[in-house]
Amino acid sequence: MSARPSDPFDLLQQVPLREPDPARLEADAARARAEFLDAGAQQKRGWCWPAFLRGWRLRFAIPLGTGLVAGIVMGIWLALPGAGPDVGSDVRPDGQRLADESPASPGNRLGARSGPGTEAGSAEVSARYSFDGFELLLREPPRQLVLSLAQDGQDLPFSTYVAEDGVEFRVLDAFIQPRAGQDPLLLVQSDYGGFTNWNAYEMSPGAITLSGRLSLLIHDAASREDLIARLAGPEIAP
Structure with a gap:
């Protein structure tokens, strides 16, 4: 009976090693060379998408990014003085809202001057x-x-x-x-x-x-x- 080796890693010496396949090595080298040259060509042409956004990730990144930018722009626009939907700026009888200096559309604003086409003249x-x-x-x-x-x-x-x-x-x-x-x-x-x-x-x-x-x-x-x-x-x- 042979003695057990003191170090288990000594058993690795008994494992036969495969000789490298020259054809596979050449193929790997050619692929790496082509990727390197392609990356250099893209840098010369200008800005390109980051690697983590290429492929299927790009299909989700573009609409998500567009929606985020649109939301930020809309928020800034609504925060500007005088911007946003026209909810009326009239002075109500409680004095809270104030109308423009110019006449407004009849029936929509407090303090608006009645214009042609309203039913004010025919009403009792x-x-x-x-x-x-x-x-x-x-x-x-x-x-x-x-x-x-x-x-x-x-x-x-x-x-x-x-x-x-x-x-x-x-x-x-x-x-x-x-x-x-x-x-x-x-x-x-x-x-x-x-x-x-x-x-x-x-x-x-x-x-x-x-x-x-x-x-x-x-x-x-x-x-x-x-x-x-x-x-x-x-x-x-x-």
Whole structure:
């Protein structure tokens, strides 16, 4: 009986080794040479996809990357002031939202001037509010509350509210404030669902337009005197 070797690795010496196959070695060398030359040619042509993105991974990487970039761009765009969907910037009777300086589409914005094609003119007058030298008329066409100024034989719609079921609208006060060198202001205080609010409208010939800047300044005035004092401040200089 032969003695067992003291080191098991000595048994490796008894394992016959295969001679290298020259043809396989040549094929491996040729393949490695071709891959090396191809990689160099791609670098000369310019940027190429990283190795881990080649093949089937590229089919998933492109749409995922495009979606990620689009999401980031959309988030930045929505965060910009004035961007995003137009949800309305009107001054509601609670004074929270403010309309543009320019007239808006009737029936969609608070303080919008009624334009041609609306049903305001054909609707019956549901309420009359008499003030110094003029009246404010309230009409209620479908889903709207339309205020108009009745003065000197003219009936001029100037403000359209979105009607809400079960919410009461009332005009509390109104007066016309002249201004030196500028069009006079029509100042209207209303109550809409328990929220009291002042709005300022600029009266030009044939049109009455909501002034968002002035309405924001006076919307929570406690009285006519308080309102007039705010209008006299330096912050409303044109």
